[in-house]
Amino acid sequence: MTVAPSNKPTVLVLDDEKNIRRSIEIALEPEGYEVLAAHDAAAAMRILQERIVDLMLIDIRLGDIDGLTFYKKVQTDGIHTPVIFISGNATLTEAAQAVKLGGFDFLEKPFTAEKLAVSVRRCLEYTALQRRLRAVEARSPAPQIVGDSPAIRKLVTDALRVAETSANVLITGESGTGKELVANSIHTHSARCAAPFVKVNCSAIPESLIESELFGHERGAFTGASGTRRGLFEVAHSGTIFLDEIADLALPAQAKILRVLQSGEIQKVGAERSIKVDVRVLSGTHKDLKKAVALGAFREDLYYRLNVVPLRVPSLRERVEDIPLLVRFIAQRLCEKNNLKEKEIDEDVLWELKRYPWPGNVRELQNVLERMLIMSGERVTVVNLPEELLATEVTATNSGSALREFRDRTERAYIIGVLRKHKGNVSQAAVELGIGRPYLHKRMAVLEIGKKDIYS
Known part of the structure; x- marks a missing residue:
């Protein structure tokens, strides 16, 4: 009933x-x-x-x-x-x-x-x-989706547009790109903003507990159920639930989610009756759900229910131009968190951060920045860059990284072009490039830029 x-x-x-x-x-x-x-x-x-x-x-x-x-x-x-x-x-x-x-x-x-x-x-x-x-209060901090690249501007525009609707949204992107931030932004700018925003990491909940976590349970429903418990869907009533890493849900749990999307009803473990809930479902994954459907690991009917509006969060490699903005935004918050005075970050550091491929995306950038801010003096300089960041140049070349080789060639050609423009004047070229003169000399040595390249 x-x-x-x-x-x-x-x-x-x-x-x-x-x-x-x-x-x-x-x-x-x-x-x-x-x-x-x-x-x-x-x-x-x-x-x-x-x-x-x-x-x-x-x-x-x-x-x-x-x-x-x-x-x-x-x-x-x-x-x-x-x-x-x-x-x-x-x-x-x-x-x-x-x-x-x-x-x-x-x-x-x-x-x-x-x-x-x-x-x-x-x-x-x-x-x-x-x-x-x-x-x-949730809206009061600075915008969480930071960046001015075309990819980010499109993402923000699409997220705000879909926020005004009640459609389910599937947010995809590599790990660490900020899928949860996008989901939070959609909720905050929706008509449900005054109601709860509930986040669920589907990959972190054991398969044996996922149904109880999502839908709740009655007392005595299973061993250890000493009392009645509300599930996360009930907690999110009239608001939004974000099912992160939805691809990691087992097929039985997928069937339960599908039922909620179809009927708007949940049933606690051990209960005889269903409860109506009004919840908007946002989901996220770094995996290819279409491939999972083809392999039989993900329900096709659930995929189409979730993927009413798809949003893809770009990787940090795809929006390198946003790194300076992100660095300053994240650094300010990290300094507040760690009771540190705000520190200046040298342009040379930003240059190196823009060169790194960031496989862990924004999450990795945040971890690196926190370490640098804690271990640096009044300024953050290239001396404070982690060894693994600087070692990328060697290890990537040895492993034949096409991406690193492409970036090195591009950077080399760009620096040569600026040096030629200023007729080999390193000081003027450094000003235009936005880096220090000593650092430009270092990059010229690493990229093997000599007089014959500038004056030929």
Whole structure:
């Protein structure tokens, strides 16, 4: 059985007095709320397992269990729905505990319908405001997709365009290129920005646990399931979930994801009923999904469901011109993270960083920069470059790297052209190239540029 969601805000009332439950229904339903009533903790927990509610009204004094203990259990199970506590004979200690647990308000019985409606409205407005503030905070840092190359400009334009829709997006690119940043940007600029953005690394979750992680489980569903747990799809309700490394999902888990995309329903492990969720799915992979489909390792129907809009994140090798911008952006953040003063980075360093092929892409660049910033003095110079970066020139040549040979030839021709333009004046050529004169001499020696090349 599937419990369909209502478009109205949903309020769960837990009170062991039938008249109180009924009076709350009479007060709130004309105000546009859907009221779900429970006479004890067990009934309330069943509702929470089957429905996603916006607010709970909990009586502190219940017959089977006190309301404070019940709410603690709910929080332990990963449910953080806002709550208003109600009671006719609670002590000051209980009232203080209710506030400490995160209760938005405390209403003493008997309360008027008007007072109840005002409290409920304020609670939901406050919750919505908190979500909007979190969304603003997520947008407040400098843009995460840094670069001005044609490839990055196209990516940003396409990401902003698709953000305004509800379409599923498949984000591809090599490891370390920033697929998660693109997904986060899409969410932040979408209508769902005030709701959760949930990230899942599919390759990091064991196959035996993936279903429980994604969809949750009931108590006793398997050995070690000591309580009910919400899955990540339920956590992401009304927001966005990013399934990174989607190609690493086993076929049974792929079938479960397909069902969610087709029906908008999830079913917890061990549950008898399904729950409706409203979640936008973004996915990412560094693998060739078409090839995986051809090999039978990935479901074709799921591939087409995920790949409504494809976005490809370029490698760092494809946007070398962005490296200076990236270096300055990342360096500023790394200095803040490591309590370092901002440091100047020599142009010679940027030149070397632009020459390196970066197999690990932006993630590798960030690791290299962090090491250099920590180990350098007031300035970052070529002396601080890791040996493996400088050794690339030798090892790549020995291994016959076509890419390195091409770059060396291109760099050599470019430097010769600038030197000829300035009639062999190294100082003027260095200014135009944006590097230091000593470093230009070094590059000329490495690339075997002599007078005969300049003046021939």
